[in-house]
């Protein structure tokens with residue numbers, strides 16, 4: 001199946017799960033994770049109605065941005081080095097992967113310089129995997145308090161990358177824990193249609209993540225096919 005067909009199929013599957021979970025069909029966003037994929041494929045998925053694309057490298061966002069329609073919302077989902085913030089601060093819609101106060105401060109500083117407001121999510125390593133970025137649930141509380149004070153920056157929610165597992169059910173506990181933390185931190189405060197963002201769920205586990213309250217699922221290989229790194 002083409003990327004376009006995959007996108008449409010997953011989108012309607014997502015809407016079904018949302019309805020079955022007692023939510024509304026537009027309660028979550030299907031973010032097309034297009035890293036390593038050529039712009040022609042992104043254009044196809046765009047033509048199917050997708051406006052949100054996720055990339056994990058600054059250079060790749062910059063290469064793709066000028067070749068695709070300007071109403072795309074680009075989401076930075078990868079680890080961000082402070083010296084590269086300036087290249088994308090006024091180009092990306094949201095930065096999903098803020099895991100230290102140092103990074104949040106650097107983003108805020110660049111946002112002030114460029115006179116924009118940066119939307120960020122705090123990355124939490126819920127499962128405590130050593131190979132991954134992001135602090136513990138407790139560290140995220142401290143980071144939330146501090147980052148919320150910074151100028152030209154809005155903490156819109158939380159993000160996690162769950163472990164790679166054969167059985168997605170194993171990740172349900174981590175999604176539930178992230179959701180509980182978001183309720184603790186944000187209460188009922190909302191600043192967009194979907195409310196507080198919970199960026200969780202990937203190709204292997206998005207149905208479970210949606211059942212546990214995800215508002216952004218980040219789906220790459222199930223839309224675009226396996227990634228080949230050269």
Ligand SMILES: *Cc1c(COP(=O)(O)O)cnc(C)c1O
Nearest residue numbers: 033056077202203218219220221
């Ligand atoms: C690559 C990537 C994804 C998408 O992964 P798939 O398993 O291909 O859906 C999601 N989130 C992040 C942070 C990624 O780097």
